[in-house]
C-alpha cells in the first residue's frame with residue numbers, strides 16, 4: 001500500500017488493543033493508564049485533543065510507529081460484518097485503492113488472529129456481548145472456517161514479522 005502517512009486514521013481513533021499491543025508500547029516507557037481507555041469492554045487507544053495519544057500533531061507522525069498496535073498496521077484493511085470478509089476502508093483512507101489483492105489476502109488471517117486475541121484480552125467478562133460490540137469501524141466480524149485455515153498457512157509468516 002502506498003500510505004502517505006496523512007494521519008487521518010489517527011484522528012479520533014477507536015482502535016482496539018490486545019495486551020500484546022499494550023505491553024509492546026509499555027516497553028517504550030509509556031504507562032497504559034495514559035494511552036488506553038476501556039470502551040465497550042475493550043482496551044482502546046485513548047485520544048488526546050481529538051487525536052490518538054501517540055499522534056504528534058506537529059509532525060503528523062506516530063510517536064510509536066515502529067511499535068504501533070497491529071490494528072494500525074493492518075488499516076485500512078478491516079472486516080465487514082455484512083460481507084463476512086475483509087474489506088478496504090475506502091471511505092476513510094484516501095490511499096485505500098493502492099492496497100493490492102495480495103495484501104488483502106495475507107492480512108485477512110492476521111486480522112482474524114488479532115480479533116480473537118482482542119476478544120480474549122478484553123477486561124470485561126461477557127464475551128458474547130464483547131463480540132457483538134467489537135468495534136464496527138475497525139473489526140466488524142470474527143472470521144470463520146476459511147480464515148482459520150488461512151491462519152495456519154500464515155502462522156510462520158506472522159511469527160517472522162512479529
Ligand code: SF4
Nearest residue numbers: 003005006007009093
Ligand atoms: S492508512 Fe490511509 S488514512 Fe491512514 S495515514 Fe495512511 S493514507 Fe492516511
Ligand code: SF4
Nearest residue numbers: 010052054055062072
Ligand atoms: S498508535 Fe500511532 S498509528 Fe495508531 S492511531 Fe495512534 S498515532 Fe496512529
